[in-house]
Amino acid sequence: MEYFLEQLINGITLGSIYGLIAIGYTMVYGIIGMINFAHGDIFMIGAMISLIAILAIGLTASASFALLLLALILVLAIAMILASAFNWTVERVAYKPLRGSFRLAPLISAIGMSIVLQEFARIAQGGRPKPMQPLLSGGFELMHRTTEAGEFIVRISTIQIIIIVTTLALMALFTALITRTSLGRAQRSCEQDMKMASLLGIDVNKTISITFIMGASLAAVAGLMFFLRYGVIDFYIGFLAGVKAFTAAVLGGIGSIPGAMLGGLVIGLIEVFWSAYFSVEYKDVAAFAMLAVVLIFLPQGLLGKPEVEKV
Amino acid sequence: MANTWQADPVLSVEHITMRFGGLVAIDDLSFNVGRNDITALIGPNGAGKTTVFNCLTGFYKPTEGMIVMRHEDGKNFILERMDDFRISQFAKVARTFQNIRLFAGMTVLENLVVAQHNTLMKASGYTVAGILGSRAYKRAEKEAVDKATYWLEKIHLIDRADDPAGDLPYGAQRRLEIARAMCTEPKLLCLDEPAAGLNPRESDDLNKLLLSIREDQGIGILLIEHDMKVVMEISDHVVVLDYGQKIADGTPAEVKIDPAVIRAYLGVDEEEAPPIAEKLITEAIARAENEPPAQQGGR
Numbered sequence: 001m002e003y004f005l006e007q008l009i010n011g012i013t014l015g016s017i018y019g020l021i022a023i024g025y026t027m028v029y030g031i032i033g034m035i036n037f038a039h040g041d042i043f044m045i046g047a048m049i050s051l052i053a054i055l056a057i058g059l060t061a062s063a064s065f066a067l068l069l070l071a072l073i074l075v076l077a078i079a080m081i082l083a084s085a086f087n088w089t090v091e092r093v094a095y096k097p098l099r100g101s102f103r104l105a106p107l108i109s110a111i112g113m114s115i116v117l118q119e120f121a122r123i124a125q126g127g128r129p130k131p132m133q134p135l136l137s138g139g140f141e142l143m144h145r146t147t148e149a150g151e152f153i154v155r156i157s158t159i160q161i162i163i164i165v166t167t168l169a170l171m172a173l174f175t176a177l178i179t180r181t182s183l184g185r186a187q188r189s190c191e192q193d194m195k196m197a198s199l200l201g202i203d204v205n206k207t208i209s210i211t212f213i214m215g216a217s218l219a220a221v222a223g224l225m226f227f228l229r230y231g232v233i234d235f236y237i238g239f240l241a242g243v244k245a246f247t248a249a250v251l252g253g254i255g256s257i258p259g260a261m262l263g264g265l266v267i268g269l270i271e272v273f274w275s276a277y278f279s280v281e282y283k284d285v286a287a288f289a290m291l292a293v294v295l296i297f298l299p300q301g302l303l304g305k306p307e308v309e310k311v
Numbered sequence: 312m313a314n315t316w317q318a319d320p321v322l323s324v325e326h327i328t329m330r331f332g333g334l335v336a337i338d339d340l341s342f343n344v345g346r347n348d349i350t351a352l353i354g355p356n357g358a359g360k361t362t363v364f365n366c367l368t369g370f371y372k373p374t375e376g377m378i379v380m381r382h383e384d385g386k387n388f389i390l391e392r393m394d395d396f397r398i399s400q401f402a403k404v405a406r407t408f409q410n411i412r413l414f415a416g417m418t419v420l421e422n423l424v425v426a427q428h429n430t431l432m433k434a435s436g437y438t439v440a441g442i443l444g445s446r447a448y449k450r451a452e453k454e455a456v457d458k459a460t461y462w463l464e465k466i467h468l469i470d471r472a473d474d475p476a477g478d479l480p481y482g483a484q485r486r487l488e489i490a491r492a493m494c495t496e497p498k499l500l501c502l503d504e505p506a507a508g509l510n511p512r513e514s515d516d517l518n519k520l521l522l523s524i525r526e527d528q529g530i531g532i533l534l535i536e537h538d539m540k541v542v543m544e545i546s547d548h549v550v551v552l553d554y555g556q557k558i559a560d561g562t563p564a565e566v567k568i569d570p571a572v573i574r575a576y577l578g579v580d581e582e583e584a585p586p587i588a589e590k591l592i593t594e595a596i597a598r599a600e601n602e603p604p605a606q607q608g609g610r
Contacts, residue, residue, distance in 0.1 A: 044498055182424075182431035182452075189414050189425045196412045200426045200495055201399035305416075 002143050007276045013160045013229065015268025016167035020222035021245035022252065022260035023174065024215025030191045030255040031211050032099070038090050040242015041117035042216050045225025046083040047233045048121055051130060053078045062136050068135060076224050080217040086117070087216030088209055089285075096205065114238075121235035129234040136162070136228060163225045170218060171261055174211060177214075178257060179293040190203070191255070196203045244271075247291050253304020262302055266290070314562075316345035316548050320381060321499050321531040322367075322404075327376030329362055329555075336362045337373070340553040344499065344548075346383065349525055349532045351542045351563075354552035355575060360535045361409065363552075364501055367533075368406045371394030382498060397508030400429050405497035407488045409504045419468055421486060422476050423459035425450075426494035431455055462490035466520065482513040486520065493524065494540060500524065502534040506541045514538065518545050539598045543567070551575070567592055 028036045032190040053075040058070065068311050094109040140159035146152075178184035189197040190207050198204045226241070227233050244267055252263025267287050294302065320343035329337040337359045344350045352360050365371045367390060378390040380402040388402035398404050414422050424431075432452030459493055463469040466486040471479060476487060485505060505521075506514045522545055525532055531608060536542050542549060542563065549566040551559040553575040559566050566572055568589060 016533055182428050185417070185421060185425045186428050186432075188417060188421075192414045193412055195370075195395075196408075196414070197425075198394075198396040199399055199406060200491070201396050201429050202425070203396050 002145060002152050002154045003276070005143065007272050009154075009156050009160060010113070011269035011272035012165050012265065013268070014272055015265035016163050017222045017226050017229075017264070018241070018245050018248045018268050019261040019264025020167060020218045020225070021241060022248040022264045023257055024219050025246050025249040026252070026254055026257060026260040027187075027211050027215050029249070031187060031208055032095070032106075033103070034095070034106045035110065035246065036090075036095075036212075036215070037107070037242070038094075038113035038117055039087075039219060040245065041216065041238035042083050042087050042090075042115050042240030043177065043219040043223050043226075043241055044121060044233070044235065045086050045117060046079045046216075046220030047227045047237065048125060048223075048235075049079045049082045049220070050224040050227050051233060054132070054135070059135065061133060061137065065138075072135075072224070072228075076221060077248065079220040081226055082295075083220035083223070084213040084216040087212045087219075091118075091209060091212040096208075112175075114242075118238065120236055127233060127235060129170065129232050131232040132227070134159075134228075134231055147205050159225075159228050161205065165230060166221065166225065167261075173260075174214070174218075174257060182209075215303030244284075244287065247288065251291050251294055251301055256303045256305070258286075259301055259303035266302075314345070314548070315348055316343040316350065321343060321346040321383065322533070323377075323379045324363070324367075325377045325379065327363075327366060327373040327378060329359070329366060329371060330374045330439045336555050337366070337475040339376075339400075340552070340555065340557050340559060341376075342550045342560055344531050344533050346531050347525060347529050348547040349521060349534065349545050350548045350550065351546040352397065352533060352535050352550050352552065353537070353539075353542055354558075357554075358552040358575075359555040360552055361503060361509040362555075364406060364535065366391065367404060367501060369393060369396075369398045380499065399495050399497075403498040404501065405492035405495045405499070407492055407503055407505065407538065409507060411481075411488060413476040413484055413486045413488060413491070415475065417476060418473050419463065419476050419479065420456070420459055422491050423462060423494045424455050424485060427455045427458065458494060462493060465523070466490050481528045482509055482516075485513075485517070489520065489524075493528070497529055497530060499531045499533060502532065504535055504537060506536060506538045514541060517541070520547055539592060543592070543596060 018060045021040065024039045024042070025036065028034065028039070051095065057071055057075065059071050059075075061068075063071070091115050097104045098105045098109055136158045137154045139160070141153055141155055142155040144151070166205070178187065184205050186197065186202045187210075189200070189202065190204055192206050197207075222241075226237070248263035248267045249260045250263070251266060252259030252261070270287050270290050273285045274283045278286070324340060324342050327337055327340050328335065340359075340363065352363060354360055362371065366373045369390065372391050380388040380390055382388075382403070388398075390398055390402060390404070393402060398468065403505040431448075431451055434448050460469065460472075463472055466483075466489070468479070468483055468487060468490075471483070474486065479487060480516065485508075489500075489502065489505065506517055509517060518541060521532055521534075524530065533545075546563055549559070549561065550557060551565050551566055551569070551572050558571040558575055559569040561569070
């Protein structure tokens with residue numbers, strides 16, 4: 001039971017990170033119908049910028065908790081802004097000129113941009129993994145039991161709490177943004193009929209750019225969280241995280257924001273539980289097998305809208 | 312001549328030509344649309360009517376010629392030099408399509424509010440103030456909803472405000488499209504076959520709606536229509552196209568007896584044309600009044 005609880009917390013934490021990245025995939029897919037394969041690398045860029053910012057500020061674990069939190073918010077802001085700038089540029093350079101071209105063109109361009117970003121990070125920052133002392137230690141004991149085998153403690157660490165709370169807050173914010181603001185309405189209208197939206201005076205190109213910026217800021221949040229939680233990053237983390245998050249988006253129903261979050265959670269939980277109860281080596285296999293099973297029975301994903309063609 | 316459309320045009324189409332490769336879809340076309348007139352653009356299939364609309368709203372850039380939108384405050388907008396979203400935003404031209412293009416997944420009310428995006432965007436400080444819930448944004452949003460409500464009452468859809476637009480019956484979707492276009496506060500409303508597929512009662516309702524729009528909003532309406540009953544009943548000015556060229560331009564009464572129009576529509580000789588035409592058109596109108604809905608509307 002304790003073990004289960006501990007893994008559950010780990011799974012939710014990992015799932016939150018996947019979910020945050022997945023939202024970027026799903027929003028971009030929703031609005032222009034393409035998979036931004038470079039999105040995973042935007043997440044990596046976000047993590048890299050976080051690391052650089054932390055080092056530049058000179059943040060260490062010895063600072064007081066309040067100061068640390070404040071500094072991390074600053075780091076987060078820097079990472080979000082710069083990652084957004086990256087994603088905005090990628091869209092401008094590699095996708096916008098191809099709008100109206102055949103469907104595969106931006107997809108291939110996206111794979112190219114993914115490689116460009118990875119190589120840029122490798123050359124600029126070096127290929128070696130970058131570890132860092134954990135900044136935030138501490139946490140809360142949820143359960144404490146002494147058994148014959150020894151003490152068993154279920155803990156939730158501060159960073160896990162931060163990750164979960166931040167994710168929930170961002171989810172709420174983004175849901176409100178999409179459903180209640182004029183910008184969200186414009187995005188939804190572009191999703192359905194771009195030409196009609198522009199005839200109603202909506203600047204479609206700007207709306208698409210904003211969508212990329214929104215996705216990138218969430219990926220940057222995920223990047224910082226990932227870095228704080230696992231303490232080591234390299235130029236290649238974007239690939240696997242990107243694939244997982246993409247899987248999460250498809251699993252949840254691509255185009256649906258709550259779906260992306262749910263998909264992220266499911267993938268995170270499967271991965272963690274599989275590693276805990278079966279074998280760590282096959283955790284990715286388990287996650288992708290789950291995707292295959294769900295897509296066979298629910299082709300539109302968990303929360304996606306089934307496509308009904310009216311005739 | 313002292314026609315309203317010549318004295319005070321809201322739109323001047325000046326010598327536009329549109330070529331697609333070797334095909335000339337519009338050939339040196341000029342006409343005016345009066346500021347507060349209902350102008351009908353008619354012609355046989357393939358005459359280039361929808362192409363004219365596509366040039367007006369920025370989908371096509373005419374190969375030659377100029378399209379000028381004239382606001383009453385003296386500002387002129389050269390439409391073929393503007394991006395499509397700016398045409399709606401600044402030149403104030405709105406349009407609908409032959410097929411329905413509502414945002415089917417959004418609610419009826421949202422369809423009308425999204426058309427007021429630019430006003431709301433400004434009021435919300437480009438979303439930042441909107442998220443923070445500033446008072447100015449709330450007021451702007453309330454105004455937007457009020458305006459949407461006004462139009463929903465006008466088109467008798469207020470009870471369905473929160474239903475997905477795609478669930479409405481066909482005739483209601485047509486009315487909603489017009490209301491949505493009106494929510495962008497246009498000075499010229501372009502309707503591509505608004506009466507297509509409507510039954511006679513719905514068609515009558517549409518006529519009333521268009522007349523009241525002209526009356527209350529004081530804007531110009533340009534419509535493509537095949538339904539001669541609609542054209543003759545409500546339009547002040549008719550422009551007839553055939554093979555991309557203008558063959559007649561005048562009041563409905565003038566156009567009805569124009570030999571060139573009759574030739575284009577009926578393919579008969581010029582001398583015998585006028586009497587035959589009058590008879591045929593009168594008959595067609597009578598028939599349209601009695602016809603079952605399925606056979607009526609666009610051809």
